[in-house]
Amino acid sequence: MTPPNPDPAAVVQRQLEAFNARNLDALMATYDDDAQLFEHPAKLLACSIAALRERFSARFEEPNLHAALINRIVSGSHVIDHEKVTRTFPEGPGTIELVMIYQVQHGRIIHAWSIPGSKILDSSR
Numbered sequence: 001m002t003p004p005n006p007d008p009a010a011v012v013q014r015q016l017e018a019f020n021a022r023n024l025d026a027l028m029a030t031y032d033d034d035a036q037l038f039e040h041p042a043k044l045l046a047c048s049i050a051a052l053r054e055r056f057s058a059r060f061e062e063p064n065l066h067a068a069l070i071n072r073i074v075s076g077s078h079v080i081d082h083e084k085v086t087r088t089f090p091e092g093p094g095t096i097e098l099v100m101i102y103q104v105q106h107g108r109i110i111h112a113w114s115i116p117g118s119k120i121l122d123s124s125r
Contacts, residue, residue: 006107009072012079015102015109019067022060028053032108040101040113062088070097077104094121 005011011030018026028049037046037055046052059065064086071082081100087093097117102109 006104008077008079008102008104009074011104011107011109012072012081012102016067016069016081019056022065024053024057024060027056030109032105032110035109036111038111038113040099040115045114064088064093067098078102079104089119089121091119092121094119096120 015027015030018024018030031049031052033049034047035049035052036044037052038044046055065088066086068084068086069081070084073080079102081098081102083098083100084095085098086095089096096119099115099117101113101115103111
């Protein structure tokens with residue numbers, strides 16, 4: 001089944017919206033069944049829709065989870081997002097800046113790479 005708009009930027013935008021809505025089914029609909037998630041450059045974090053579902057399901061347990069888009073670059077089938085993500089880390093709540101690189105093919109994300117920045121813990125703790 002082809003998503004409503006197979007444009008890479010539109011696919012990644014749907015992914016971001018589903019992530020922030022904690023809508024696991026809508027989020028998984030943006031990924032290919034054999035999608036792979038890496039920590040850049042090649043540390044494999046998840047290698048199937050089932051593994052992605054498990055990973056995101058656990059992440060959705062964080063009460064303050066939210067990804068704010070800072071900037072987006074689109075080049076052909078690749079979408080590069082600079083995000084500020086609010087999370088609950090093992091050390092406590094805070095934020096982390098991420099660069100996410102998505103490769104989209106046939107209206108689905110087939111590869112994603114994360115480049116994490118530094119964690120900044122909430123000082124109000």
